[in-house]
Amino acid sequence: GAGVSQSPSNKVTEKGKDVELRCDPISGHTALYWYRQSLGQGLEFLIYFQGNSAPDKSGLPSDRFSAERTGGSVSTLTIQRTQQEDSAVYLCASSPRGQGSNSPLHFGNGTRLTVT
Amino acid sequence: DAKTTQPTSMDCAEGRAANLPCNHSTISGNEYVYWYRQIHSQGPQYIIHGLKNNETNEMASLIITEDRKSSTLILPHATLRDTAVYYCIVRVAYAGNMLTFGGGTRLMVKP
Numbered sequence: 001g002a003g004v005s006q007s008p009s010n011k012v013t014e015k016g017k018d019v020e021l022r023c024d025p026i027s028g029h030t031a032l033y034w035y036r037q038s039l040g041q042g043l044e045f046l047i048y049f050q051g052n053s054a055p056d057k058s059g060l061p062s063d064r065f066s067a068e069r070t071g072g073s074v075s076t077l078t079i080q081r082t083q084q085e086d087s088a089v090y091l092c093a094s095s096p097r098g099q100g101s102n103s104p105l106h107f108g109n110g111t112r113l114t115v116t
Numbered sequence: 117d118a119k120t121t122q123p124t125s126m127d128c129a130e131g132r133a134a135n136l137p138c139n140h141s142t143i144s145g146n147e148y149v150y151w152y153r154q155i156h157s158q159g160p161q162y163i164i165h166g167l168k169n170n171e172t173n174e175m176a177s178l179i180i181t182e183d184r185k186s187s188t189l190i191l192p193h194a195t196l197r198d199t200a201v202y203y204c205i206v207r208v209a210y211a212g213n214m215l216t217f218g219g220g221t222r223l224m225v226k227p
Contacts, residue, residue, distance in 0.1 A: 004159070042217040043160070091159050102148050102167075107159030 002026065004108035006092050012114045013082055021077045021111045025094030032075050033095075033105060034067055036088040043091065049075065082115045089113070120204045125222040128198075134191040136221050138204030141185040146208050149180060151189045152217070153200040160203065160217070163189065194225045 005024040013019050025032050034046040045059035049069045060066070064082075069075040079086055089112050093105040121139040128134040140149065150165040164171055164178045166187075171178045177190040191198055203220040 042219070045216075093159070102165065104150065104162040104165060105160075106162060109157070109159045 004094055004106055006108035006111050010112045016081055018080045021090050023075045023092030029094035029096050031095040033093040034077050035091045038088045084115045087115045122204055122221045127224050128194045130225055130227050134194040136189040136202050139186045140206045143184050143206050147206045149187050150205045152203045155200040196225050199225045
């Protein structure tokens with residue numbers, strides 16, 4: 001079946017511009033996660049959505065970062081006034097159940113963001 | 117979540133079994149062992165997970181020692197496409213909303 005889909009796959013933007021990254025999770029998955037991965041580094045947690053509950057935003061690095069999930073499905077990660085240190089691969093993952101389960105996460109292939 | 121220790125890199129001949137070790141000596145009774153891999157330019161891919169019993173699926177087998185302080189991921193017949201970074205992670209099911217990926221093991225499958 002279809003996996004987690006992210007768009008665009010690559011995004012080059014100028015410093016100071018806003019960007020929106022999109023994630024389509026696997027149908028029926030109630031949990032959705034955003035991570036980012038800098039070159040050669042591990043994954044950095046950003047934000048977590050579970051059903052209609054308030055999202056866990058504890059990983060967002062600054063108030064320039066925000067995310068929403070509409071209708072419990074598609075999610076958009078927005079970065080305002082981008083900085084060069086925002087350059088990374090932004091990964092989205094979904095899971096059939098979130099907190100309280102051992103369900104594995106299924107990742108998309110990410111959006112590679114380059115801020116020039 | 118418990119810390120894990122994995123070798124930085126390993127080589128394996130194509131067609132042979134790849135055995136990837138992971139130490140998690142501080143694992144708690146309610147923490148699961150998960151394995152993911154990341155092939156270049158792709159997102160992490162879930163492989164297998166377990167609590168205390170050995171597990172097998174279409175991709176791999178997971179062998180967990182009786183004291184749960186270490187585990188081994190086994191790819192029974194490695195192919196060139198199995199070349200990737202393999203991550204061993206331990207986490208509780210109910211507490212963490214996030215996975216903490218360490219350095220992983222870079223497996224190189226050679227012809």
